[in-house]
Amino acid sequence: IEEGVLRPGDRMPSVRKLSRTERVSMSTAWQAYMLLENRDLIRARPQSGFYVRPISKSLPEPSVTSPASIPTDVSLSELAARILSLPSNRNIVPYGAVNSAPELLPIKKLNRILASVSTRANSVANAYSPSAGMDELRRQIARRSFESGVNAVSEDVIVTCGATEAINLCLRAVAKPGDTIAVESPTYFGNLQTIESLGMRAIEIATDPRDGVCLDALAKAIKQHRIKACLFVLNFSNPLGSIMPDETKKRLVALLARAEIPLIEDDIYGDLHFGAARPKAAKAFDSDGMVMLCSSVSKTIAPGYRIGWTLPGKFKSRVEILKRTNTLTTPTLLQLAIAEFLESDRYNRHLRAMKTAVAEHIERASVCIAKYFPTETKITRPAGGCVLWVELPKSIDTLVLHKKALAEGISISPGRLFSSTEQYGHCFRLNCGHQWSNRFETALKTLGKFTEKM
Structure with missing residues (x-):
């Protein structure tokens, strides 16, 4: 080699x-x-x-982040709305929002299942489901949880309208407006917006691009501040793509249990692993019910179905009450369709094909970045998920790059979106959830030319 x-x-x-x-x-x-x-x-x-x-030795990984780690009010909604409220245009190269390409999703199979379920369960499908969700889907979620090391039964599961509602309900179950929530740095802006919408504050914790949240930094923050809950993406985080080793997850759960701090674990990317075995969820090491696992099928099967779930542990009763007052139920027909898809081997076959395509895109994009971008550029090396994090020289403002790129029909997500204090102004995220084509190489070449001139 x-x-x-x-x-x-x-x-x-x-x-x-x-x-x-x-x-x-x-x-x-x-x-x-x-x-x-x-x-x-x-x-x-x-x-x-x-x-x-295909990783060039000239492009190292970003260093461990070093946020200020003080509680801050979140005010991202205006910036996010300005950047993300783009007109729907298929001609735009979709490197911005993390949406899986339609060609990678099992749309035809789901349509057939949906039609079949609609005919077979006509009266049931048109009725309200129980607030906690349909038993058929809850059983499949519990069954698949074993693959992430979680020993669950259907009664542990509450079905939600996507992972966003799951996280919203879990935050409301354990915290109130004004409370401080610990997050990775950088972290997914959607989670920051949820914290903002609930009137809560965020405290960013130093994060390793490979191994995730630094436990020493978290322990220090717990001693110095009154942290009410932690909201982490431990398997293939967004935007870094980091994965916390199992032994570190075990230590994290123990640390938070001693401090009596709930962990809200967003595991939406856990199934998108490129290796042989699915990584464990932190919930697998939870014996006290303090880990609230959240996930959905939005990144792997059907983003438009808005089917998510949570295993909220000891907070289940509170979360179920909040679910009833929030959206009451989740659409019955869509729950039944997803349950049938998960029950067969279709899901595993689909995942294999999807992961192969995404892994190839990440690899090829990495080669292009090494080829076309400034030599000081750094990129992450994710072992799963569907995003790449690119760190440019500090003189480059990626908000300006975003505007230039958009004028050329290319969308990206500027780094400021991923921090409650608008750090990472010289970084940006790429969505690699698409089949690779020359169109994407041309886009990266264009971005590289822009960065060389900035």
């Missing part, structure tokens, strides 16, 4: 073939590939094997 014999994107020999040619055990061959993967030289693609990573 280092001598260029194997080039970025090349497929590595299979583990079995490597075992035969090098006359070593399968276990040894596998461990060798794990070492190469840990050194960022190769990457596993779902159901496809190992490939040489």
Whole structure:
């Protein structure tokens, strides 16, 4: 690899073939590939094997972030509305909002299921569902939770209108206006807007682009400030794509349990892992009911269905009351359709294809950024999810870059959106949830030209 014999994107020999040619055990061959993967030289693609990573050595990863870590009022709504309220235009290269491309979603299969369910369950589908959700869907959510290490039963699940409502309900169950919520830095602006809408404050915690929230920084913040809850994306965070190691998740849950601070865990990207095994949720290490797991099918199956859920632990009764007064129920027909899709093997087959496409996009985009952007540029190296975080020289204002890009038909998400204090003005996020094509390379080349002139 280092001598260029194997080039970025090349497929590595299979583990079995490597075992035969090098006359070593399968276990040894596998461990060798794990070492190469840990050194960022190769990457596993779902159901496809190992490939040489197209990451230029000249583009390092961003450093651990260092926010001020003081409670602040959030005032992102105006900025977010100005940037994100773009006219629907298919000609715009969609690197901005994290929306999975229609060609990567099982739209036809879902349409067939929806029609079938509508016919078979006509009277049921047209009635209100229980506030906690339809039993059929709650069972499937509980069943799939085992893959993330969570031992759940259907009664633990409350179905919501997307992950946004799940997070909203969980925040309201454990905090009130004026309370302080700990978040990663940078963090998803949608979660910041939810905190803002509830009149709460945010405190940003230092975050490692690979391993997620720094526990030492969190422990220090807990000692210095009255933190009411934590809202973290621990598996493939948005926008960094970081994944907290399982052992660190275990320590995080223990730290917060000692401090009696609830953890609201947004696990919406957990299924989009590029490796062999799905990462565990922090909820898997929760024995006190203090972790409130939230997720949805918006990034993997059907964003328009608005089907999400929460496993709120010891706060279930409070969350269920809030659900009744918030939206009462979640659309019955859509719940039944998603339940049927999850029950079959369709979901796993669909995920394999989707993850392969997204992983390829991230890899190819990384190559283009290394090729077209300034040499001081830094990029993340996510092992899952669908976003790339790009850090430019500090002299470059990505709000200005956003405007220039939009004029050329390219959308991006400027870094200021991802901080309650509008940090990261020289960074931006790319959505890679699309099938790669020359259109995206042309867009990145254009962005690179802009950055070279700024």
